[in-house]
Amino acid sequence: MSETSEKTSPYRLSLIGLAFLSSLLLVLSFPNFGLSFLAYFALLPLLYSLTKFYKLRFAFLLGEITGIGYFYGTCYWITYSMINYGELPVLVAHFLALILVAIMSLFPAVFATIVNRLIKCFGVEALIFAPAIWATVEFLRLNLSGVGWNMIGYSQGFYPTLLWPASYGGVYLISALVVLPSATIALILSKKSRLTISISIATILFFLAIFIVGKYTVKEPIMPKSVINLVAVQAVAPVNVPQKDLVDSLSRQMTLSINGVQKLQEIDKENPILVAWPEAPYNFAYDRDENWRKLFGDFTQKYQTYFLFNGEAIAKDRVGDYNSVILIAPNGERVGQYNKIHLLPFGEYVPMRGYLPFIDRVPALAGDYKSDNQYSLIKVANTPIGTSICFESVFPDIFQKTAIAGANAFINVANDGWFGPTPISRQHLAHVVMRAVETNRPIYRVTNVGISAYITSSGLIKDETPIFQPALRLWQIPNSNEKLPLTFYTRYGDVFAITCLLLTILLLFVGKYKIRRE
Numbered sequence: 142m143s144e145t146s147e148k149t150s151p152y153r154l155s156l157i158g159l160a161f162l163s164s165l166l167l168v169l170s171f172p173n174f175g176l177s178f179l180a181y182f183a184l185l186p187l188l189y190s191l192t193k194f195y196k197l198r199f200a201f202l203l204g205e206i207t208g209i210g211y212f213y214g215t216c217y218w219i220t221y222s223m224i225n226y227g228e229l230p231v232l233v234a235h236f237l238a239l240i241l242v243a244i245m246s247l248f249p250a251v252f253a254t255i256v257n258r259l260i261k262c263f264g265v266e267a268l269i270f271a272p273a274i275w276a277t278v279e280f281l282r283l284n285l286s287g288v289g290w291n292m293i294g295y296s297q298g299f300y301p302t303l304l305w306p307a308s309y310g311g312v313y314l315i316s317a318l319v320v321l322p323s324a325t326i327a328l329i330l331s332k333k334s335r336l337t338i339s340i341s342i343a344t345i346l347f348f349l350a351i352f353i354v355g356k357y358t359v360k361e362p363i364m365p366k367s368v369i370n371l372v373a374v375q376a377v378a379p380v381n382v383p384q385k386d387l388v389d390s391l392s393r394q395m396t397l398s399i400n401g402v403q404k405l406q407e408i409d410k411e412n413p414i415l416v417a418w419p420e421a422p423y424n425f426a427y428d429r430d431e432n433w434r435k436l437f438g439d440f441t442q443k444y445q446t447y448f449l450f451n452g453e454a455i456a457k458d459r460v461g462d463y464n465s466v467i468l469i470a471p472n473g474e475r476v477g478q479y480n481k482i483h484l485l486p487f488g489e490y491v492p493m494r495g496y497l498p499f500i501d502r503v504p505a506l507a508g509d510y511k512s513d514n515q516y517s518l519i520k521v522a523n524t525p526i527g528t529s530i531c532f533e534s535v536f537p538d539i540f541q542k543t544a545i546a547g548a549n550a551f552i553n554v555a556n557d558g559w560f561g562p563t564p565i566s567r568q569h570l571a572h573v574v575m576r577a578v579e580t581n582r583p584i585y586r587v588t589n590v591g592i593s594a595y596i597t598s599s600g601l602i603k604d605e606t607p608i609f610q611p612a613l614r615l616w617q618i619p620n621s622n623e624k625l626p627l628t629f630y631t632r633y634g635d636v637f638a639i640t641c642l643l644l645t646i647l648l649l650f651v652g653k654y655k656i657r658r659e
Contacts, residue, residue, distance in 0.1 A: 156194055159186035160203040164210025170296040171215045172567035180296040181322040184275070188327035191257045192265050204253025208246025213239060215291045218563035226559065248282040255645060262652030265331040269340065270648060271324035272317035273641040279316055280638035287486070289535045291568060293319050298571025301600030302355030307578040308628040310637030311537050315575070317641070318351070359599045362583070368617040369521050370409060372401035372416045372446075373587045375612040378558075394418060395440070397613045402444045405615060412620065413471075413522045418450040419589040420531050420556035425452030427467055427475075438473030445471045447521050451530060451554050453510075454478060461511045466528040466554060468519040477519030479528040483536050484512050516542040523622045524549055527582075531555040534569065537635075540576040544631045550582055550618050556589035566592045566608050574600050581628045585616055 166183035169176045187207050191200055219241070223234035255274050259267035275293070283289035294315030297303050306314050325344045329337045374397045378390035398416045405414050427433050433452070441448045447470060454465040464484070468477030516539065518525045527548030533539050534553055543551070553573055557566050570592050577584045578600045586594050591608030595616045606612040 156190040159190040160206040163187040163207045167211040168214030173564040177296045180319050184323040185326050192331045195261050197254050200257030201250045201254045204250035205246045208249035212242040212245050218560045218565045221561045222559040248278045252278045268324045268328040272320040274645050275320045276313040276317040276641040277645045292316050295571045298574040301359045304578045304600045305355050305358050311579050311630050312575050313638040362597050364617050367620040368412050369620045370405045370414045371616040373614040374398050375593045375606050377590050377611050378422050401613050415447040415521050417587045419587045420451045420554045422556050427452040428455040437469050441469045441471050442473045456511045464510045479517045480513035481530045483533050516546050522620050524620050527551045529553045534572045540580050541631050544580040551584040553586045558590040579630045
């Protein structure tokens, strides 16, 4: 490329337009648009633009533009709680959202910069490493920022025949596979040769093989005779409720629960029953309020059922509270508890409190909690079950380590009501599906406003509920304490992502050495 063309403003604008096109395709790939097939071509415009311009600062800008459109277009719903519950002006809420989005967009910007650098070092053939580099920056995004929402692999969450590789490399492997067609086509457009044609043929055959294997591995589950009958209650309790609405909401939840238990007791008198409530939009101070202990204890004893709910529990050091999942046995006693590990910033704790003077004035939206570090199981009858609370579904390590600890199934309780009737509910479901495939364990998602669903170990979504409508679901959990086999991903964790990271570092070092020699 000539120096003249590099400095031409219209030329730069056309490349910026390609970056915007990539962000648009990414947005359309996710719910509620759900045109997931577009994800396989979403990064093509950005990657092609990176082959036409060799200044790293401009490549960084192209990646930042793509990221801003991508994250704002798929996560604009974060403004809903700011406006409706934080009472911020609309413009202020969207401005704050854009700041957060711009920070998260640094990761796609780093991706674009690295790819551009490698193209400069090795030629356009370096595009074949783009999938590994993208997996690297997604891995870094989650582990450095704590935000792993809407990685590109989650766009495929509703197509289980394409998800089975996650049991080997997690969502990062799915993301790399999604980026592969974009990288291949960008390479062909930039340089037609025997190599690029061979790569394109290999890519087609590779995806065909994944699809064929998926067709044979994704199967309907077969339930054994010994099961736990699960009553999943979606009561659509409002957030920030006054006392009157709280009483009405609890009455509705209890009525739904009793109806479900009585229905099951009529058709199955042998297997145990577990009633599961979603993440609470109000605080059950279980350890501090004897009324709650009596209410829930009387319920389990009267109907001879296990009862799982979300509430506050006193921390081990007796200072502060945990946000917990608590299990009550049919005798009315607490027999299990999981304390939330990954708390929601500004929702359940305020970052940097005690370090920044002004931050002490900022309240946590749902309440200040302490985090725990124990991957605790609850045991219902014979079955060890792992639990998670709301957006912990974004963190693969919770499910991985809990499966290693012996979980044969998972229950995820959630409340997306803070964000209204927006795409968050379906996006959240896609994250839970990925956790089921990674661990090869079924997940029972019980939510306050939807989408509640039973996800099979191979990623099939069953019996999902509508959003913002009361619903009752009766599901079955295999009742067994037999240890299930661990997937490669569960056993070895993020080996694929770490390999991609090491490969990226190696390529940068080799490229730097190559340029010095030239």
